[in-house]
Amino acid sequence: MSCLAALAAFRSQTGAAGWGALPVFAPGGAAEQACAAADAERAAGHVVAPAPERVFAALSLTPLESVRVVILGQDPYPTPGHANGLAFSYLGPPPLPRSLVNIFRERQADLGLPPALDGDLTSWARQGVLLLNTALTVREGASKAGSHLLLGWGAVTDAIIAAVSAGRPSVVFILWGKPAQTKRALVDEGRHHVLESPHPSPLSASRGFFGSRPFSRANAWLERQGETPIRW
Numbered sequence: 001m002s003c004l005a006a007l008a009a010f011r012s013q014t015g016a017a018g019w020g021a022l023p024v025f026a027p028g029g030a031a032e033q034a035c036a037a038a039d040a041e042r043a044a045g046h047v048v049a050p051a052p053e054r055v056f057a058a059l060s061l062t063p064l065e066s067v068r069v070v071i072l073g074q075d076p077y078p079t080p081g082h083a084n085g086l087a088f089s090y091l092g093p094p095p096l097p098r099s100l101v102n103i104f105r106e107r108q109a110d111l112g113l114p115p116a117l118d119g120d121l122t123s124w125a126r127q128g129v130l131l132l133n134t135a136l137t138v139r140e141g142a143s144k145a146g147s148h149l150l151l152g153w154g155a156v157t158d159a160i161i162a163a164v165s166a167g168r169p170s171v172v173f174i175l176w177g178k179p180a181q182t183k184r185a186l187v188d189e190g191r192h193h194v195l196e197s198p199h200p201s202p203l204s205a206s207r208g209f210f211g212s213r214p215f216s217r218a219n220a221w222l223e224r225q226g227e228t229p230i231r232w
Contacts, residue, residue: 002042003035003137006052010060018064024159034152038137041148047140048148049076049083055136057085059160061125067164068128069172069218069230072180074199075135078144087131088200090119102200102209107232110213127230130164132157134179149179161186170225172218176200176209193221 007025014020024030035055042048050057076083077090077097084091088100096104096119104116125131135153138144161183164171171192175181177199187194197212198204219229 001052003038003048003052003055004032006055007031007035009053010056013060014063019059019160019163022159022163024156030152030155030159034136034156037151038148041137041139041151047080048137049078049080049140050085050137054083054085058087058125058131058133061086061122062128062130064163064167066128067130067168067171068222068227069174070130070132070161070164071124071174072161072176072183073131073133074177074179075133075138075146075148078138078140078147079142080140083138085136086121086125087133089121089125089131092119098202099200099205102202102205106200106205106210106212107215109210110215111232113232124230124232129230130160132160134183146179158183158186165192170222170227172221174214174218177204193218 011020011025019025038048071087073087079097081092082090082097088103090097090100100119107113108115121131134157135148135151136156137148137151137153139147165186165188169191173187173192173194175184175194175196181196184194184196195214195217197214198208200209215232222229
């Protein structure tokens with residue numbers, strides 16, 4: 001399957017409502033252009049992650065009308081086999097990606113929850129946590145992080161964030177890392193709550209991600225708005 005074929009399937013699934021109503025997903029729109037660029041990367045011999053059928057997984061699992069929290073990362077895991085279409089999530093065998101290990105370490109410190117048995121964050125997505133990266137694809141390889149940040153996905157994710165800000169009440173936006181934090185201007189902070197910290201990567205987690213308590217702070221704000229907290 002190509003990214004363009006995956007986009008066509010996603011359009012068919014969503015129809016004209018929710019995410020499907022955004023112009024970036026229309027024929028000839030920004031999503032189609034970014035997918036074409038990702039497909040060109042594959043055709044040139046590069047391995048692109050995640051698999052095409054998983055590129056839009058975050059949007060499929062968390063419809064626009066269900067979004068209560070947005071966790072925004074940079075791009076999919078570039079390590080072969082790690083990316084699955086949900087930001088920071090991982091479905092493979094141990095060991096877990098190091099960023100995810102740090103997320104679970106902070107969750108344990110914040111909420112007192114035991115270490116996770118696996119890296120699957122689908123349960124978060126099904127509760128309305130949109131696990132979104134600023135780019136939806138990446139070249140696989142140890143040095144390839146950020147390789148698709150300029151491929152055209154920025155217009156797509158900008159539109160997604162703006163749609164959540166305009167169309168949903170009382171959402172917590174958790175922005176991890178500088179690429180995610182550039183999207184803050186898209187959020188109406190009169191209606192929503194923004195939490196920022198360094199990225200959970202081992203390269204930056206010790207500079208303020210650890211101790212940031214995003215899980216309890218997000219739930220406390222949701223509860224103040226009369227919303228059900230997330231079962232992290």
